[in-house]
Each structure stands twice: as C-alpha cells, then as structure tokens.
Amino acid sequence: MCIKLLIALCCFVVHRPAAQPAAEAVRWLSFEQLDSALAAEPRPVFIDFYADWCTACRKMDRETYTDPSVATLLNDTFYAVRMNVESPDTVRFGGQTFINERRNRVNPVHQIPLLMASRQNRPFSLPAMVLLDRNFVATDRYFQYLSPHQLLTILEQH
Numbered sequence: 001m002c003i004k005l006l007i008a009l010c011c012f013v014v015h016r017p018a019a020q021p022a023a024e025a026v027r028w029l030s031f032e033q034l035d036s037a038l039a040a041e042p043r044p045v046f047i048d049f050y051a052d053w054c055t056a057c058r059k060m061d062r063e064t065y066t067d068p069s070v071a072t073l074l075n076d077t078f079y080a081v082r083m084n085v086e087s088p089d090t091v092r093f094g095g096q097t098f099i100n101e102r103r104n105r106v107n108p109v110h111q112i113p114l115l116m117a118s119r120q121n122r123p124f125s126l127p128a129m130v131l132l133d134r135n136f137v138a139t140d141r142y143f144q145y146l147s148p149h150q151l152l153t154i155l156e157q158h
Contacts, residue, residue: 056145067148
C-alpha cells in the first residue's frame with residue numbers, strides 16, 4: 001500500500017504542469033519617489049487614490065491592476081503613483097509639505113487627494129484616479145470603478 005502511494009505521489013509530482021511565470025505587477029511609486037523620477041525623466045503620471053474600506057478600489061486591485069496589459073502599459077509609459085487617502089504621513093513633494101489635517105476626524109482625507117481629486121460642489125469620493133501630462137498638468141480625472149478594458153482605453157489615449 002505504501003509503495004503504491006509513493007509511486008502515485010511521484011507520478012503526480014513528475015507530471016504536474018510547470019508553474020506559470022508571475023504576471024508583471026504595477027510598479028507603484030510614492031509621491032517622494034515620483035519627485036525624484038520626474039526630475040530624472042519627465043513622463044505622464046497616473047495617480048490612484050484609494051482607501052482600505054473602498055469596495056470598488058479593492059475590486060480594481062483584484063481585477064484591473066493585476067491585468068498584464070494594464071501593468072505593462074502603466075510601467076512602460078507612466079509613473080504610477082498610489083496613495084491611501086487616509087494616510088497620516090507627512091509627504092514632501094515638489095518643494096512643499098502636505099499633511100493629513102483631518103487625521104483625527106471621521107473621513108480623514110489627506111491634503112494631496114483633496115487638492116488633486118476634488119470636484120467642485122461634490123463630496124470627495126473613491127475610487128479617484130488622476131492623469132497628468134509630462135508637465136504635471138491634470139488632463140483627466142475618474143471617480144468610478146474602471147475595468148481593465150476601460151482603463152487600457154483611457155491610458156492608450158494619453
């Protein structure tokens with residue numbers, strides 16, 4: 001009995017298909033890293049603002065940002081920046097210092113997303129994505145779940 005089990009186990013191990021190579025992941029930068037990268041080589045910028053409680057943000061993490069085509073396009077063409085809007089961190093970027101003035105309140109949104117992803121006469125909402133050209137001028141903002149196909153279409157136009 002033990003010999004049959006050992007032979008079966010060896011056959012399973014020998015005939016198991018090879019593991020697939022891991023898909024390329026988006027190389028997310030912080031704002032501090034972005035500052036240095038832009039100084040070295042200007043590129044368009046894609047910024048994803050998220051929160052841990054945001055269901056649509058988590059869905060984009062699972063479905064959109066893991067898509068190999070999305071990851072490749074973001075990595076090859078853009079600087080991809082990611083920031084948790086509730087971060088208590090002090091961020092130094094562009095010669096300025098940004099803080100989360102609301103960190104001890106309900107909905108403690110950091111200054112950076114409030115400055116970059118707010119809409120006039122509308123409450124701040126997630127997910128929030130901002131596209132900037134190589135001169136760091138905002139060209140588009142999106143405030144909804146984007147499928148891999150939708151995001152690819154948007155990125156390919158920039």
